[in-house]
Amino acid sequence: MTTYLVVAAFAAAYILIATERIHRVAAALWGAAAMVVLGVVDAKTAFFSEETGIDWNVVFLLLGMMVIVGVLRQTGVFEYLAIWAAKRAGGRPFAVMVMLVVITAVASALLDNVTTVLLVAPVTLLVCDRLGLNPVPFLIAEAMASNIGGTATLVGDPPNIIIASRSGLSFNDFVLNMTPIVVVLLLVFIGLCRVMFRRSFTYDAEKAEAVMELDEREAIEDRGLLLKALVILGLVLVGFVSHSALHLEPSIVALLGAGAAVAVSRLEPGEYLGEVEWSTLVFFGGLFVMVGALVEVGVVGSVGHALTEAVGDRLLLATSVVLGGSAVLSGMVDNIPYVATLAPVIQDLVGKSTDAQHQALWWALGLGADLGGNSTAVxxxxxxxxxxxxxRNGHRISFWQFTKYGLVVTSATVTLSWAYLWLRYFVLA
Structure with missing residues (x-):
């Protein structure tokens, strides 16, 4: 009975988030409170459990990077990059979007995708302001590009790190197996952007000409702080790439970087904490508790075991179901706890086999979980x-405004991923 009540509470909270009848933060907190009232979640499961609790690594990674972005904003570097990007694109909206999408995707392959959008979004808002464009399509495109680009490498998206730890696959394995299809998906995604957002590419010759006459170097307000902050950011990025060798979680690296940036900046707390999206952090907390409750009562695990029994040793069918099922479920629940729960199931299916068709199950899990994240706003x-x-910047994006584009992108990219898995691992292997 408790399981049904938990599922009903989760569904109700999700409907409130999707319909936006109340603010998404309130809906997430309501859902988390319901899990506590039902007796599924207590302080231990919510705050201290790695399997079902709040993922503090994600929360503190976000907090640390938001503080670093807050320090960087004081230097004028985002204004510099905005003018530079607009000038290189000749002020043409679609060229600007292509440039920002490619930068976001490439950066997301080397960094956590959340870190990437935190750095690129301020530049996007400023570019659009200079050119008189609506920034919403650009921001949506960047979020999706970060999820596509993050699929390419072991460090690009947290689910990939979980898969690597369970499967023993290396950084090079991810590059050789995931990067080729990600390049194709990125090109297809750019084509989709041209169609989906075509009404947003209104070229204003006068504003473009005004931007072309600007000198981006004049935007830098504090060169000394900029140099120090960029050195710190560079060290943080090195820490992200080499965190496994350093035995430091990315969240610790981000917090160390934030502390160093604050120390060298000598800014007042209000100046750098103004960039922290506190409502986003609280929303994540509530969402993690709700998803953790589903894991706690065995809902996610039951789905995984049902999959195992259904597909048996039919590997192409198993690969197809893992890819499609992961894409669907990752659009509804956060892909980190989902992958953490399903990874042992895939490990059982793969066993000790190292042949290409068994390994395809791991790539199906990664592609489905990472690309499926584009399907909905959460x-x-x-x-x-x-x-x-x-x-925060006065450009509200509704759940359905994001999701109507996300479903198109996810359908296209997952379909192409299935074709890639079938061709590479079952036809040409």
Whole structure:
């Protein structure tokens, strides 16, 4: 009975988030409170459990990077990059979007995708302001590009790190198996952007000409602080890439970087804390508790075991179901606890086999979980962060406004991913 009540509470909270009858933060907190009242969640499961609790690594990674972005904003570097990007694109909206999408995707392959959108979003808002463009399509495109680009490498998206730890796959394995299809998906995604957002590419010759006459170097307000902050950011990025060798979680690296940036900046707390999206952090907390309750009562695990029994040793069918099922479920629940729960199931299916068809199950899990995050506004951390930044700057993006584009992108990218898995691992292997 408790399981049904938990599922009903989760569904109710999700409907409130999707319909926006109340603010998404209130809906997430309501859902988390319901899980406590039902007796599924207590302080231990909510705050201290790695399997069912709040993922503090995600929360503190976000907090640390938001503080670093807050320090960087004081230097004028985002204004510099905005003018530079607009000038290189000749002020043409679609060229600007392509440039920002490619930068976001490439950066997300080397960094956490949330970190990437935190750095790119301020530049986007300023570019659009200079050119008189609506920034919403650009922000949506960047969130989706970050999820696509993050699929390419082991460090690009947290689910990939979980898969690597369970499967023993290396950084090079991810590059060789995931990057080729990600390049194709990115090109297809750019084509989709041209169609989906075509009404937003209104070229204003006068504003473009005004931007072309600007000198981006004049935007830098504090060169000394900029140099120090960029050195710190560079060290943080190195820490992200080499965190496994350093035995430091990315969240610790981000917090160390934030502390160093605050120390060298000598700014007042209000100046750098003004960039922290507190409502986004609280929303994540509530969402983690709700998803953790589903894991606690065995809902996610039951789905995984049902999959195992249904597919048996039919590997193409198993790969197809894992890819499609992961894409659907990752659009509804955060893909980090989902992958953490399903990874042992995939490990059982793969066993000790190292042949290409068995390994395809791991790539199906990664592609489905990472790309499925694009399907809804709450499917991936980067999406939630983008919505928070947009709202903070007066550009509200509704759940359905994001999701109507997300479903198109997810359908196209997952279909192409299935074709890639079938061709590479079952036809040409």
């Amino acid at each position: 499917g991936a951390s980067a999406n939630v962060v983008i919505l928070g930044i947009a709202a």
